[in-house]
Amino acid sequence: MSVSHGDSEPPYLHPDYRATVRRAPRRELVRLPAEWFHHLPGPAFGRVPVRSEDADLTRQHEREPLGERIVVSGQVLDSDGRPVRHTLVEVWQANAAGRYVDPVDDHAAPLDPNFTGAGRCLTDAGGRYRFVTVKPGAYPWRNHENAWRPAHIHFSLFGPSLASRLVTQMYFPGDPLIPLDPILQSIPDEHGRDLLVAALDLTITEPQWALGYRWDITLRGRNSTPREG
Amino acid sequence: MGEDQVPTPSQTVGPFFGYALPFEGGPDSAGGAEVIRIEGQLLDGAGEPVPDGLLELWGGQQFARCRTDAEGAFHFTVTKPPPGSEPGDEAPHLHVTVFARGLLRHLATRMYFPDEEAANGRDRVLNVVDPARRHTLIAQSDGAVLRFDIRMQGDSETVFFAL
Numbered sequence: 001m002s003v004s005h006g007d008s009e010p011p012y013l014h015p016d017y018r019a020t021v022r023r024a025p026r027r028e029l030v031r032l033p034a035e036w037f038h039h040l041p042g043p044a045f046g047r048v049p050v051r052s053e054d055a056d057l058t059r060q061h062e063r064e065p066l067g068e069r070i071v072v073s074g075q076v077l078d079s080d081g082r083p084v085r086h087t088l089v090e091v092w093q094a095n096a097a098g099r100y101v102d103p104v105d106d107h108a109a110p111l112d113p114n115f116t117g118a119g120r121c122l123t124d125a126g127g128r129y130r131f132v133t134v135k136p137g138a139y140p141w142r143n144h145e146n147a148w149r150p151a152h153i154h155f156s157l158f159g160p161s162l163a164s165r166l167v168t169q170m171y172f173p174g175d176p177l178i179p180l181d182p183i184l185q186s187i188p189d190e191h192g193r194d195l196l197v198a199a200l201d202l203t204i205t206e207p208q209w210a211l212g213y214r215w216d217i218t219l220r221g222r223n224s225t226p227r228e229g
Numbered sequence: 230m231g232e233d234q235v236p237t238p239s240q241t242v243g244p245f246f247g248y249a250l251p252f253e254g255g256p257d258s259a260g261g262a263e264v265i266r267i268e269g270q271l272l273d274g275a276g277e278p279v280p281d282g283l284l285e286l287w288g289g290q291q292f293a294r295c296r297t298d299a300e301g302a303f304h305f306t307v308t309k310p311p312p313g314s315e316p317g318d319e320a321p322h323l324h325v326t327v328f329a330r331g332l333l334r335h336l337a338t339r340m341y342f343p344d345e346e347a348a349n350g351r352d353r354v355l356n357v358v359d360p361a362r363r364h365t366l367i368a369q370s371d372g373a374v375l376r377f378d379i380r381m382q383g384d385s386e387t388v389f390f391a392l
Contacts, residue, residue, distance in 0.1 A: 008235050010333035017241075019331030022274040023381050029391040030358055036317060037337075037390060040324075043287040048252055048294075079234045092249030102247040104281065118249035154243060156250060162287075163392065167328055167335060169240040183240060186333050192238045218234045226391035 008192030009227060016182035018143050031226040038163035038224050045088045045158050048120070055121040057091075057133040065115035067096025067134030069210040072198065076127045076157065078164065078221035083127025090156040091119045091131055098137030098151075107139050132210065138177055150177035150184065159219035170215050171197045239335070242328040244281040247296065251283075256295035258286070259308040266374045267305040267340070271297050271327065274382030278302070281330045284379075286340075288323035289314045309342055320348035320355070322366075327379060336389045340377050341367045362388050 012024035032038075058064050072091075076084040094100050094117060097109040101116050115134065123129050136151045152169040159165065171178060178184060178197070187193045195218075204212025242250075267286075271279040278301025286293045289310025295303040309321050320341055327336040341349050349355055355363050365387045368375040379387045 009238050010240070012332070012334060014333060017331070017333065019241075020333060021331075022277075023279070023329060023331035024333075025336065025386060025389050026274070026382050027362075027386050027388075029389050031391045032354060032357070036354065038392075043285065043292040044290055045292055047254070047258070047292055077234060079236050081234055090249055092246055094245075100245040100248075102245040104244050104247065116248055154240075154246065154249070156242075162324060162337070165326065165335065166237060166239060167242050168237055169243075183333070187238050191235065195235065195237050196240065217237045220236045221234075224236075 007188035008195065010186035011188075014182065014186040017186055029226075034163075034225045038161060038220075038226065039222060040162045042158055042161045042164055048088060048090075050088065050120045050122055054119050055129075055131050057093075057115065057117060057119045057131065059132075060116055061114040063114045065095065065112045065134050067112075067115075067137075069132070070135050071130065071132055071204050071206060071210050071212040072153065072170070072215060073128065073130040073201075073204050073212065074198075074214050074216040076123050076129065076159075076217045076219060078159065078219050080221040080223060082221070083123070083125075084157075084159050084164075084219055085123060085125050085127055087123050087127075087160070088156075088158050089121050089123060089129045091133075091153055093117045093133065093136040093153040094139055094151075096134050096137050098139035109137070109139065135172070138175075143182060148177055148180070150175040150181050155217070157217060157219060161220075161222070161224075163224045164219040164221070166217070166219055168217075169196060172213070173197055173200060239333060241330055241333050242283060242335075244330040246283060246328075251294065251296050256293050256304055257306045258291035258293035259306055261308070263308045264306050265309060267307060267368065267377055268371070268374045269303055269377040269379060271301045271303065271329070272378065272380045272383075276383065279329055279381070283328040285326040285328075286323050287326070289321075291323075318351055318353055320345050320352040322352075322354075325377075325379070327381075334392065336381070337392055338379065338387055338389050339366050343367055343370050343375070358388050362386075
C-alpha cells in the first residue's frame, strides 16, 4: 500500500512566502521509481556529534537562560506506524525575546548570553525524544508589511531512508499568529497544518518546574513513493 | 497506528540554522590519496548567489554537510563511491540535498563524475532524464577540483527529483 500525501505537503512555489519565487524549481521534477531512490538507505549521520547534554538547551552556559522553561517531547514514527529508533533529531530556535544567535539575525531584541538555541539528541528504542528549552518568542520578518513569525522550533530528522529526511518547524497551540503565517499556511489542508502544532501535555509537564508540550513526528516509511508536483 | 499515517509536513530550514546544523569538519567526509574536492555555487532564478543554503551529500557511506557562504559557494571533500555501492546499473554518484530559506521542501539531486563517460551513458537514472538536461547532473573537471553548480531555476535549472 502506498502512502497518500493529499495536500498535506507545502508546494515549492507559494508566492505569499516571497522567497519561494526565485528559489522554487520551475521545471517538472523527475519522478524515479521508489526502489531506485526513495527506498535507498539514508545518510549515516554518525559524524554529527551528539552529547547527552545537547538535549538540554537550558544547561549549555554558566547560568540558565531567561524565559519560560518548557519540555518538548514526542515519538518519531514512520508512516507505517513503527517507531524510528536511534535517529538524529536536531533543533534550533530563537530565544525568549525572539532573537537567534545566528549573526544573520538583525532583529533589535536582546541576545541571551545563556542561550544558544541549538540542541541534538537521538531517539530512544521507542522512537522517543525529549528536549528541555525555553519557549521561543515571536519575531518580525520582512516578507510583507508588519510580518511576524509565530513562535516555533525548527526540527531536522533523518530516519532510515532517503525519503524519510525531514526538516520542519513545530508551533505552539493557540498562537494567534498561526493563521497569519505564510510559511505554515503554505500547507493546503488544515489537517496537515495541525500536524505541526504541538499539544500542551500535563504528563510531560514537570510540576513546579516546566510546562510540557507533546509533538509526535511521522517520517515517510518504506511504502513511500514520489510525490506529485 | 497502522499504515498510512500522514507524514509530518516539511517547512523551510529558514535563514537562522547557523549555530545548529553546520558541524566541525562537516564538509570533509574523506581524507587520503583518493580524495576529491568538489566546489560549486548555489544560484537562484535571477542568477544571484544563495548565501543561506545548506547542502548535504551522501553516498558510499560518506555523509557531509556544508552551508553556503556570502557568494553562494560550497565545497566538499569526498571519495568516489566504489562500484556496486548502490543497487542497479548505476554509475558512481553522490546524492545531494539542498535546503534554503525559500524552500518549503528540500530539493534532491545527484552529482555524477565526468571521468565515467561510459558508465554515465548506461546509468538508468541519467537515461530517464531529458538528454538536454543531463549535463546539470554531471560535475565538470576544473583543474584539481570538480565543479558542480546548482541552479534552482532558469535555462540550466538543475534536474531535481520528486521526493
